[in-house]
Amino acid sequence: MKSMVIGGIILIIALISGTYIVAGDAFSFGEDYINDLTMLAAIAIITITVFVALKYVNQMKNDTASGELSEENWDGIGEYKNPIPTGWGLAFIGTLVWLFWYWTIGYPTSGFSQIGQWNEEVNEYNARFASKWENPSNETLVAMGESTYLVQCAPCHGVDAEGINGKAHDLTKRMAKDQVAYVITNGANNFPDVYPAGMPPMMLTEQADIDAVSSYVAGGFKGEQPAAYAVCASCHGADGKGMAYVGPNIVEYDDAIVATVLENGKKGTIGMMPSFKGRLNPTQEKAVAAYIRSLGE
Template identity: 80%
Template sequence: MKSMVIGGIILIIALIAGTYYVAGDAFNSDDYVNSLTFLGAIAIITITVFVALKYVNQIKNDTASGELAEEKWDGIGEYRNPIPTGWALAFIGTMVWLLWYWTIGYPTNGFSQIGQWNEEVNDYNAKFASKWENPSEDTLVSMGQSVFLVQCAPCHGVDAEGINGKAQNLTHRISKESVEYVIKNGSNNLVTAFPAGMPPMMLTEQADIDAVSTYVAGGFKGEQPAAFAVCAGCHGADGKGMAFVGPNIRNYDDALVLAVLTNGKKGHIGSMPSFNDRLNPTQEKALAAYIRSIGE
């Protein structure tokens, strides 16, 4: 037991020294609260170590005693010993403290920094929505540029041409490679706006895939390929899409931009993560307006 006490004292000194080494600068200030905190840390360390030593000593030296209970499990029984007084008081004290904390100590309607922050954010969003309830197209484009530079430029670049080809070039509607990828692999991730999705290989002949990809990527100019009739069933003969059926593949309209922001996008270049709830509706509409203006 003597060696355990000596070891415990050494451990206490080591823990206190470690605490002072990590946070000692705070205790050298004139703020007495820091000094009280350090004294509290010493008390907690000391009590914890000696309580642990007490129970380790009991485990090593105490012997079981009392009346055995009749119930046994696989030949293992237990003694009818009373609940330790300290444990019972601690248990009851914890329940009393819990009820106090729930009702008086920290009521749910009390002050909260998180609650204050949420209220301020909600107030700001309400003012923002009221101020920009009916913005003009020029205002949307200007606002959208600011949103784009913060949220989109890290991948698409400040000029919207994509960085090292690792993100979609937004200066024109879509590339031939992107159209071909979607035809061959389908697109089922814009489920909130277009729940039906698009299965892969709607066109099976490579010649038809090339013709449609070139026509769509070229801005629907020239003679429309006969194979585009398969696409027109969902995207419309003019490629401007159908609500809840197929997206606009002619330009970046509000519905398509919102769908991509909400669900993310996977294409031949890679995957774009979802931006759901990161922008408010006005910012989403403004971003769509700015992206459309880039290619004009």
């Protein structure tokens, strides 16, 4: 038994030393009590685990079963009516005590938190940003939108916004003919907060009507308006500039449709654009819209 204890102590020292070598730079010992508490907990867990393991190894080697057998047995194997091990019972009660302590007092809800500090700094920065750019000019929005676009949008749409040879939507024009035809045939996203009704598929069923309307919309609403466009005008308006909470602007990239797509993503004939929700603030979304509109100009 003596050799086992000595071996256990050596094992504890080795495990604690290994823990400190791997994560010791995270512990300031007095500057951040959360990290100190974590290190103490690691030492306690290592020590208890090793000695409990040694205790039961010693019992398995030296103890013999004794006590009163219970009446129930399974295939001739019965259980003794012995009380639970004292150490196990104390450990169980200690775990419950620690649980309630951690829930009520120990959890650092009012202590330092790196995530909390980061959130505070981000919120403070966003407040300063919103205050500084509360009423930006269009020139300022275009410049801001360009820098935002080059970081967030250019990897897919290209630096020139032409869609990298059809791999993404060409943002220099509102819509291409095949994209208009795709939406007419397949419907469009249902954005519950902005356009709750969405657009059902097959609003037009005749291929000639689909071709005529697609050419008219993709052409920038120039020339004679097809009679079939009356079906579209009920939601998008006769001029195509949309109706609030009904249908988006299909003439140009207005602030509403750009913000909606950035926050919700968009499925189209090319593929699925992911949501950028949380990555841009409202001013940046408005700036991106202004920049995209400037490309068409």
